[in-house]
Amino acid sequence: MSIHRASISDLAAQLNLSVSTVSRALSDHSRISAATKKRVWELAKELNYQPNQLAAALRKGRSNTLGVVVPHIDGQFFALVVKGIETIANQAGFNVMICQSNEDAAQEQKNIETLVNAQVDGILLSLSLSTHDYQYLDDVRRRDIPLVFFDRALESTNVSAVVLDDYQGGYQAVCHLIEEGCRHIAHLGGPQHLNICRNRYQGYADALAQHNIPVDPALVHFSDLSMQDGRQGMELLLSQAPQVDAVFSCNDLALVGAMQIVKRRGLRIPQDVALAGFSNELFDSLTEPMLTSVDQRCEEMGRTAVQLLLEMIHEGPQKVQPRQVVLQPKLLVRESSQRSVLLQESKL
Amino acid sequence: MSIHRASISDLAAQLNLSVSTVSRALSDHSRISAATKKRVWELAKELNYQPNQLAAALRKGRSNTLGVVVPHIDGQFFALVVKGIETIANQAGFNVMICQSNEDAAQEQKNIETLVNAQVDGILLSLSLSTHDYQYLDDVRRRDIPLVFFDRALESTNVSAVVLDDYQGGYQAVCHLIEEGCRHIAHLGGPQHLNICRNRYQGYADALAQHNIPVDPALVHFSDLSMQDGRQGMELLLSQAPQVDAVFSCNDLALVGAMQIVKRRGLRIPQDVALAGFSNELFDSLTEPMLTSVDQRCEEMGRTAVQLLLEMIHEGPQKVQPRQVVLQPKLLVRESSQRSVLLQESKL
DNA sequence: TACAATTGTGCAAACGTTTGCACAATTGTA
DNA sequence: TACAATTGTGCAAACGTTTGCACAATTGTA
Numbered sequence: 001m002s003i004h005r006a007s008i009s010d011l012a013a014q015l016n017l018s019v020s021t022v023s024r025a026l027s028d029h030s031r032i033s034a035a036t037k038k039r040v041w042e043l044a045k046e047l048n049y050q051p052n053q054l055a056a057a058l059r060k061g062r063s064n065t066l067g068v069v070v071p072h073i074d075g076q077f078f079a080l081v082v083k084g085i086e087t088i089a090n091q092a093g094f095n096v097m098i099c100q101s102n103e104d105a106a107q108e109q110k111n112i113e114t115l116v117n118a119q120v121d122g123i124l125l126s127l128s129l130s131t132h133d134y135q136y137l138d139d140v141r142r143r144d145i146p147l148v149f150f151d152r153a154l155e156s157t158n159v160s161a162v163v164l165d166d167y168q169g170g171y172q173a174v175c176h177l178i179e180e181g182c183r184h185i186a187h188l189g190g191p192q193h194l195n196i197c198r199n200r201y202q203g204y205a206d207a208l209a210q211h212n213i214p215v216d217p218a219l220v221h222f223s224d225l226s227m228q229d230g231r232q233g234m235e236l237l238l239s240q241a242p243q244v245d246a247v248f249s250c251n252d253l254a255l256v257g258a259m260q261i262v263k264r265r266g267l268r269i270p271q272d273v274a275l276a277g278f279s280n281e282l283f284d285s286l287t288e289p290m291l292t293s294v295d296q297r298c299e300e301m302g303r304t305a306v307q308l309l310l311e312m313i314h315e316g317p318q319k320v321q322p323r324q325v326v327l328q329p330k331l332l333v334r335e336s337s338q339r340s341v342l343l344q345e346s347k348l
Numbered sequence: 349m350s351i352h353r354a355s356i357s358d359l360a361a362q363l364n365l366s367v368s369t370v371s372r373a374l375s376d377h378s379r380i381s382a383a384t385k386k387r388v389w390e391l392a393k394e395l396n397y398q399p400n401q402l403a404a405a406l407r408k409g410r411s412n413t414l415g416v417v418v419p420h421i422d423g424q425f426f427a428l429v430v431k432g433i434e435t436i437a438n439q440a441g442f443n444v445m446i447c448q449s450n451e452d453a454a455q456e457q458k459n460i461e462t463l464v465n466a467q468v469d470g471i472l473l474s475l476s477l478s479t480h481d482y483q484y485l486d487d488v489r490r491r492d493i494p495l496v497f498f499d500r501a502l503e504s505t506n507v508s509a510v511v512l513d514d515y516q517g518g519y520q521a522v523c524h525l526i527e528e529g530c531r532h533i534a535h536l537g538g539p540q541h542l543n544i545c546r547n548r549y550q551g552y553a554d555a556l557a558q559h560n561i562p563v564d565p566a567l568v569h570f571s572d573l574s575m576q577d578g579r580q581g582m583e584l585l586l587s588q589a590p591q592v593d594a595v596f597s598c599n600d601l602a603l604v605g606a607m608q609i610v611k612r613r614g615l616r617i618p619q620d621v622a623l624a625g626f627s628n629e630l631f632d633s634l635t636e637p638m639l640t641s642v643d644q645r646c647e648e649m650g651r652t653a654v655q656l657l658l659e660m661i662h663e664g665p666q667k668v669q670p671r672q673v674v675l676q677p678k679l680l681v682r683e684s685s686q687r688s689v690l691l692q693e694s695k696l
Numbered sequence: 697t698a699c700a701a702t703t704g705t706g707c708a709a710a711c712g713t714t715t716g717c718a719c720a721a722t723t724g725t726a
Numbered sequence: 727t728a729c730a731a732t733t734g735t736g737c738a739a740a741c742g743t744t745t746g747c748a749c750a751a752t753t754g755t756a
Contacts, residue, residue, distance in 0.1 A: 018736045055712035058402045058741045074427040119402045283631035366706045403742035
């Protein structure tokens, strides 16, 4: 027995009112008498009336739904960002539709189309690595659908974006290593055509320069940052430059690889070699020693992106100046880099 | 200049046809002439016509959207399940709306309401740990909205569900340890009021029984399975029952804790103590040694759940008999339990 | 040649809301 | 008392589709 869902006209019929009056009563319109509102609200409750969002959306031209496109949903980073997005969006009464591009530009374009057709009120987008043609975004812009990038943004465009200050992250991590007494700090760098990797490297280099430590090319190793890459990189570093007393890695996975080699060589962490990475992965606290890492403020990134988007939705996309929000990363110091504490202890 | 989106009536006007004919042409209706179809399709392409899903949904009473409620989206397990859900749903032309209950029964209920109001065509639900009152699901059933549980299901109800055979997982893991020559196999168990933990334990116990090994209470330790719990449990086990030569843990986090203690005591893994866990977490391949673990078939769980749901949507929820699909887990053998290989090697 | 079946198209209603406008009834003001 | 302003409600159109029914034109059949 499939029960007929109560609609506004059902309420109207039972109360001998017009649908317009019921609709206005439900939305607490000022021109509806208190008595009428009371009757409507009571019956609505009794019949468990739930407004048909689809109909309202069609009429109002707003669906109360936000679209999100991420490269992939598994993996810690985007899952946390999505969590942040969800939280704020739901608070503001918006539903969230999530799509994955799987790092594929064509899929990304299809996702966007789907979202546009579903009449979402705004789109949050983190570009796939394979996206090089941004033409299709014109469609979004032409339709005046608010759009905000997060994490992976298009630099040159006048679209709002929320990104992390990767430079600062690298800078902070390396300053910390220097403060802990390290002087021969190596870097496991990522592909330099990616902004984030370039910026982290720049932070590394500038932190050294700031402290009058020259950047030694023998201490820098670029790779794709797999764990295997980390192992190989560390092998190389230790053989080419045995004086190395710290490693700053562009990600945590490669750092784990490096850690394994350091341990295998019988070197102590952090006394002989201090380690710091980037991303604050879950496993950083599971290793021995626990790994120092730069936190990317994932949830905050999601929250901020939604807030920007909601602003655009409420004010109208034309009214709001495109803004680039740059989040400050947070260095989380753990065992793998805390030399000074150990030194003090040993002095006692 | 916000561009007016082309609608069916725009096409109709330009082609001197009625909207009904255009609508039928677009959906390739058999009664529309080939010539007309061609004209319609060409203009549709030219004007970049995209159907308004909202309007179609309203008229057809189907939104082509599926709702998903998970306890949380961060953490590997549900993220992968959601990935599986997304993949199949998108293939079938459905959008996906994702909500998090944050393990809170009240939030879960709100999520369901939201999805129902958004007129989703079906709901995939994994219950929050705090959900004890299932009354509110009646609403879903009364409205004949197809519903499928995944992972965390209500056992007693006649609702379709996709779950993992946790018993088999435990059984397989322990059989494997026995085959590797272990005879004093300990168990780090989880809260026994949870199905999954109870079943995994039962699998452990039965595997031992099957091989004529008595279950020794001194070798079983129950906890909440944090890493800290794993450490404490292992300490206890090693002191109370030093003969222990293997550990099967109900999750991987506790197993990492246990591993740390084993290493700290100077025992070799797997020669002195073999280790096997449950969940196949990402970090299992990052530890030294890499950890043997039972894979939960996350993506397949998501895919299967959607398939069940789509079946119900297409056949009508009444027609389809509720089914419980029990997925078989997959034991992934890694270094932490591969004793026999090492033995053979040492013999050579 | 006469009628039946098929082909191709259009009318109009419907899905469930929201909202501009109209208008009657009431209240307030000079 | 006469009119203006306010209050409370309803009519009807609109959002963009889909679809049952009708009907004219064409084709097929006996």
